[in-house]
Protein backbone atom coordinates (compact mmCIF):
# COMPACT_ATOMS: atom_id res chain seq x y z
CA UNK A 1 0.00 0.00 0.00
CA UNK A 2 1.40 3.41 -0.99
CA UNK A 3 0.43 5.98 1.61
CA UNK A 4 1.21 9.04 -0.51
CA UNK A 5 -1.07 7.80 -3.33
CA UNK A 6 -4.15 7.41 -1.12
CA UNK A 7 -6.87 10.06 -1.46
CA UNK A 8 -6.89 10.61 2.32
CA UNK A 9 -3.67 9.34 3.95
CA UNK A 10 -4.61 10.75 7.38
CA UNK A 11 -7.87 8.83 7.38
CA UNK A 12 -6.05 5.63 6.43
CA UNK A 13 -3.64 6.21 9.32
CA UNK A 14 -6.53 6.79 11.75
CA UNK A 15 -8.35 3.65 10.58
CA UNK A 16 -5.44 1.29 9.91
CA UNK A 17 -2.24 2.83 11.37
CA UNK A 18 -2.16 0.23 14.13
CA UNK A 19 -1.99 -2.64 11.63
CA UNK A 20 1.20 -1.48 9.91
CA UNK A 21 4.32 -3.38 11.01
CA UNK A 22 6.80 -2.36 8.30
CA UNK A 23 7.18 1.05 6.63
CA UNK A 24 9.25 1.38 3.46
CA UNK A 25 10.53 4.90 2.86
CA UNK A 26 12.80 6.70 0.43
CA UNK A 27 15.93 8.30 1.82
CA UNK A 28 14.44 11.65 0.76
CA UNK A 29 11.30 11.50 2.89
CA UNK A 30 12.05 8.93 5.59
CA UNK A 31 9.50 8.34 8.33
CA UNK A 32 8.96 11.61 10.19
CA UNK A 33 7.99 11.72 13.85
CA UNK A 34 4.29 12.37 13.19
CA UNK A 35 4.06 9.36 10.87
CA UNK A 36 5.99 7.22 13.34
CA UNK A 37 3.52 8.22 16.06
CA UNK A 38 0.59 7.33 13.79
CA UNK A 39 1.94 3.77 13.46
CA UNK A 40 1.84 2.33 17.00
CA UNK A 41 2.47 -1.25 15.84
CA UNK A 42 5.50 -0.37 13.70
CA UNK A 43 8.42 -2.79 14.01
CA UNK A 44 10.68 -1.80 11.14
CA UNK A 45 11.49 1.14 8.88
CA UNK A 46 13.14 0.01 5.64
CA UNK A 47 14.84 2.77 3.64
CA UNK A 48 15.35 2.71 -0.11
CA UNK A 49 18.74 4.45 -0.20
CA UNK A 50 21.81 4.66 1.97
CA UNK A 51 20.95 8.00 3.62
CA UNK A 52 18.51 7.82 6.51
CA UNK A 53 18.81 11.26 8.11
CA UNK A 54 15.13 11.95 7.39
CA UNK A 55 14.17 9.36 10.01
CA UNK A 56 15.05 9.87 13.67
CA UNK A 57 16.78 6.52 14.16
CA UNK A 58 17.46 7.07 17.87
CA UNK A 59 13.79 7.83 18.46
CA UNK A 60 12.74 4.80 16.40
CA UNK A 61 15.07 2.49 18.30
CA UNK A 62 13.83 3.86 21.62
CA UNK A 63 10.42 2.65 20.54
CA UNK A 64 11.81 -0.75 19.56
CA UNK A 65 11.58 -0.02 15.83
CA UNK A 66 14.53 -1.30 13.82
CA UNK A 67 15.78 0.65 10.81
CA UNK A 68 17.57 -0.48 7.66
CA UNK A 69 19.07 1.16 4.57
CA UNK A 70 20.62 -0.08 1.31
CA UNK A 71 24.40 0.15 1.76
CA UNK A 72 27.08 -1.23 -0.58
CA UNK A 73 24.85 -1.87 -3.60
CA UNK A 74 25.00 1.80 -4.62
CA UNK A 75 28.60 2.56 -3.66
CA UNK A 76 30.13 2.02 -7.11
CA UNK A 77 27.58 4.07 -9.01
CA UNK A 78 27.72 6.98 -6.57
CA UNK A 79 31.53 6.94 -6.70
CA UNK A 80 31.50 6.71 -10.51
CA UNK A 81 29.26 9.75 -10.68
CA UNK A 82 31.35 11.72 -8.17
CA UNK A 83 34.51 11.19 -10.22
CA UNK A 84 32.65 11.93 -13.46
CA UNK A 85 31.30 15.14 -11.96
CA UNK A 86 34.78 16.14 -10.76
CA UNK A 87 36.21 15.67 -14.23
CA UNK A 88 33.23 17.44 -15.78
CA UNK A 89 33.54 20.55 -13.64
CA UNK A 90 37.35 20.74 -13.78
CA UNK A 91 37.61 20.08 -17.54
CA UNK A 92 34.38 22.02 -18.13
CA UNK A 93 32.92 19.24 -20.27
CA UNK A 94 29.24 20.20 -19.87
CA UNK A 95 30.10 23.85 -20.49
CA UNK A 96 32.11 22.84 -23.59
CA UNK A 97 29.16 20.78 -24.82
CA UNK A 98 26.91 23.82 -24.48
CA UNK A 99 29.56 25.88 -26.28
CA UNK A 100 29.62 23.54 -29.29
CA UNK A 101 25.82 23.37 -29.46
CA UNK A 102 25.54 27.16 -29.31
CA UNK A 103 27.93 27.52 -32.27
CA UNK A 104 30.73 29.04 -30.19
CA UNK A 105 33.41 26.75 -31.62
CA UNK A 106 33.27 28.41 -35.04
CA UNK A 107 33.98 31.82 -33.52
CA UNK A 108 36.69 31.09 -30.91
CA UNK A 109 38.40 28.15 -29.20
CA UNK A 110 36.92 27.08 -25.87
CA UNK A 111 38.81 28.56 -22.89
CA UNK A 112 41.41 26.37 -21.19
CA UNK A 113 40.22 24.31 -18.22
CA UNK A 114 41.90 22.78 -15.14
CA UNK A 115 43.94 19.56 -15.22
CA UNK A 116 42.63 16.68 -13.09
CA UNK A 117 45.51 14.16 -13.11
CA UNK A 118 48.06 14.77 -10.40
CA UNK A 119 45.92 17.23 -8.45
CA UNK A 120 45.23 17.12 -4.70
CA UNK A 121 41.69 16.03 -3.91
CA UNK A 122 40.12 16.04 -0.46
CA UNK A 123 37.39 13.54 0.34
CA UNK A 124 35.10 14.81 3.07
CA UNK A 125 33.79 11.69 4.85
CA UNK A 126 35.79 8.54 4.13
CA UNK A 127 33.00 5.97 4.46
CA UNK A 128 32.22 3.32 1.88
CA UNK A 129 31.44 5.85 -0.85
CA UNK A 130 34.34 8.13 0.05
CA UNK A 131 36.77 5.21 -0.09
CA UNK A 132 35.38 4.14 -3.49
CA UNK A 133 35.90 7.71 -4.76
CA UNK A 134 39.45 7.77 -3.39
CA UNK A 135 40.31 4.40 -4.98
CA UNK A 136 39.12 5.64 -8.37
CA UNK A 137 41.10 8.87 -8.02
CA UNK A 138 44.29 6.92 -7.36
CA UNK A 139 44.02 5.84 -11.01
CA UNK A 140 44.40 9.49 -12.01
CA UNK A 141 47.58 9.94 -9.98
CA UNK A 142 45.62 12.19 -7.67
CA UNK A 143 46.99 12.86 -4.18
CA UNK A 144 44.06 12.00 -1.93
CA UNK A 145 43.56 13.40 1.57
CA UNK A 146 40.49 13.04 3.76
CA UNK A 147 38.68 14.32 6.78
CA UNK A 148 36.43 12.16 8.91
CA UNK A 149 35.43 12.06 12.56
CA UNK A 150 37.76 9.13 13.28
CA UNK A 151 40.91 7.99 11.46
CA UNK A 152 40.15 5.29 8.91
CA UNK A 153 42.54 2.38 9.45
CA UNK A 154 44.40 0.82 6.56
CA UNK A 155 44.11 3.63 4.02
CA UNK A 156 47.16 5.30 2.46
CA UNK A 157 45.64 8.80 2.53
CA UNK A 158 46.58 11.74 4.74
CA UNK A 159 43.94 12.66 7.31
CA UNK A 160 43.28 16.33 8.01
CA UNK A 161 41.58 17.31 11.29
CA UNK A 162 38.90 19.62 9.88
CA UNK A 163 37.03 20.39 6.69
CA UNK A 164 38.80 23.74 6.68
CA UNK A 165 42.27 22.16 6.87
CA UNK A 166 41.28 19.71 4.14
CA UNK A 167 40.09 22.50 1.85
CA UNK A 168 43.30 24.46 2.48
CA UNK A 169 45.39 21.42 1.49
CA UNK A 170 43.45 20.49 -1.68
CA UNK A 171 42.61 21.65 -5.19
CA UNK A 172 39.18 20.04 -5.08
CA UNK A 173 36.85 18.78 -2.41
CA UNK A 174 34.49 15.83 -2.90
CA UNK A 175 31.73 15.67 -0.29
CA UNK A 176 30.62 12.13 0.57
CA UNK A 177 29.81 12.53 4.27
CA UNK A 178 26.41 11.45 5.64
CA UNK A 179 23.72 14.11 5.91
CA UNK A 180 21.82 15.08 9.06
CA UNK A 181 22.25 17.50 11.93
CA UNK A 182 25.87 16.48 12.62
CA UNK A 183 27.14 17.62 9.22
CA UNK A 184 24.82 20.53 8.47
CA UNK A 185 26.70 23.45 6.94
CA UNK A 186 30.05 21.65 7.27
CA UNK A 187 31.15 23.16 3.97
CA UNK A 188 30.87 26.74 5.17
CA UNK A 189 31.86 30.07 3.60
CA UNK A 190 35.25 29.70 5.31
CA UNK A 191 35.76 26.21 3.83
CA UNK A 192 34.86 27.52 0.36
CA UNK A 193 37.30 30.40 0.77
CA UNK A 194 39.99 27.93 1.84
CA UNK A 195 39.33 25.98 -1.37
CA UNK A 196 39.95 29.25 -3.16
CA UNK A 197 39.48 30.77 -6.63
CA UNK A 198 41.21 27.80 -8.32
CA UNK A 199 39.33 25.23 -6.23
CA UNK A 200 36.43 22.97 -7.22
CA UNK A 201 33.68 21.44 -5.11
CA UNK A 202 31.77 18.23 -5.81
CA UNK A 203 28.78 17.26 -3.66
CA UNK A 204 27.15 13.83 -3.99
CA UNK A 205 26.16 13.65 -0.31
CA UNK A 206 23.35 15.92 0.84
CA UNK A 207 22.55 19.54 0.06
CA UNK A 208 22.45 20.25 3.79
CA UNK A 209 26.20 19.58 4.14
CA UNK A 210 27.02 22.68 2.09
CA UNK A 211 25.99 26.18 3.16
CA UNK A 212 24.12 26.78 -0.10
CA UNK A 213 23.79 30.60 0.13
CA UNK A 214 27.54 30.74 0.85
CA UNK A 215 28.20 28.53 -2.16
CA UNK A 216 26.02 30.72 -4.39
CA UNK A 217 27.94 33.79 -3.23
CA UNK A 218 31.31 32.08 -3.72
CA UNK A 219 30.37 31.04 -7.27
CA UNK A 220 28.93 34.45 -8.16
CA UNK A 221 31.98 36.27 -6.82
CA UNK A 222 34.50 33.85 -8.37
CA UNK A 223 35.84 32.88 -4.93
CA UNK A 224 35.79 29.24 -6.07
CA UNK A 225 36.42 28.04 -9.63
CA UNK A 226 33.38 25.79 -9.92
CA UNK A 227 31.10 23.21 -8.39
CA UNK A 228 29.44 19.98 -9.48
CA UNK A 229 26.31 19.30 -7.48
CA UNK A 230 24.07 16.26 -7.43
CA UNK A 231 22.24 17.37 -4.29
CA UNK A 232 20.66 20.62 -3.10
CA UNK A 233 19.24 22.15 0.04
CA UNK A 234 15.64 22.17 -1.24
CA UNK A 235 15.32 19.61 -4.03
CA UNK A 236 14.16 19.91 -6.75
CA UNK A 237 14.64 23.67 -6.39
CA UNK A 238 18.02 24.95 -7.56
CA UNK A 239 19.04 28.54 -6.78
CA UNK A 240 18.71 30.81 -9.83
CA UNK A 241 22.33 31.96 -9.59
CA UNK A 242 23.53 28.36 -9.96
CA UNK A 243 21.23 27.76 -12.95
CA UNK A 244 22.71 30.85 -14.55
CA UNK A 245 26.35 29.95 -13.90
CA UNK A 246 28.46 28.26 -16.58
CA UNK A 247 30.94 27.24 -13.85
CA UNK A 248 28.53 24.85 -12.18
CA UNK A 249 27.53 21.33 -13.19
CA UNK A 250 23.98 20.60 -12.03
CA UNK A 251 22.63 17.05 -11.68
CA UNK A 252 19.13 16.02 -10.47
CA UNK A 253 20.21 13.73 -7.58
CA UNK A 254 21.12 10.83 -9.87
CA UNK A 255 24.23 9.41 -8.21
CA UNK A 256 22.63 5.99 -7.65
CA UNK A 257 20.25 6.24 -10.59
CA UNK A 258 21.32 3.44 -12.91
CA UNK A 259 19.00 0.59 -13.83
CA UNK A 260 21.36 -1.95 -12.30
CA UNK A 261 21.84 -0.14 -9.00
CA UNK A 262 18.21 0.88 -8.51
CA UNK A 263 17.21 -2.75 -9.14
CA UNK A 264 19.75 -3.93 -6.56
CA UNK A 265 18.46 -1.34 -4.07
CA UNK A 266 14.85 -2.43 -4.62
CA UNK A 267 15.88 -6.05 -4.21
CA UNK A 268 17.64 -5.27 -0.92
CA UNK A 269 14.56 -3.39 0.32
CA UNK A 270 12.38 -6.42 -0.42
CA UNK A 271 14.86 -8.79 1.23
CA UNK A 272 14.85 -6.61 4.34
CA UNK A 273 11.05 -6.64 4.45
CA UNK A 274 10.95 -10.39 3.93
CA UNK A 275 13.56 -11.06 6.62
CA UNK A 276 11.69 -8.87 9.08
CA UNK A 277 8.33 -10.49 8.31
CA UNK A 278 9.72 -14.02 8.61
CA UNK A 279 12.43 -13.71 11.29
CA UNK A 280 11.75 -10.38 13.01
CA UNK A 281 15.19 -8.96 12.16
CA UNK A 282 16.52 -6.79 9.35
CA UNK A 283 19.20 -7.82 6.88
CA UNK A 284 21.05 -4.50 6.69
CA UNK A 285 20.22 -2.50 9.83
CA UNK A 286 21.76 0.96 10.01
CA UNK A 287 24.76 0.95 12.33
CA UNK A 288 24.95 2.15 15.91
CA UNK A 289 22.21 3.49 18.17
CA UNK A 290 23.33 7.09 17.65
CA UNK A 291 24.54 6.88 14.04
Ligand SMILES: O=C(O)C(=O)CO
Nearest residue numbers: 027049050051255256
Ligand atom coordinates in the same frame (compact mmCIF):
# COMPACT_ATOMS: atom_id res chain seq x y z
O1 LIG B 1 20.90 6.49 -1.18
C1 LIG B 1 20.81 7.69 -0.98
O2 LIG B 1 20.80 8.17 0.15
C2 LIG B 1 20.72 8.57 -2.12
O3 LIG B 1 20.77 9.74 -2.01
C3 LIG B 1 20.62 7.93 -3.45
O4 LIG B 1 21.26 8.64 -4.43
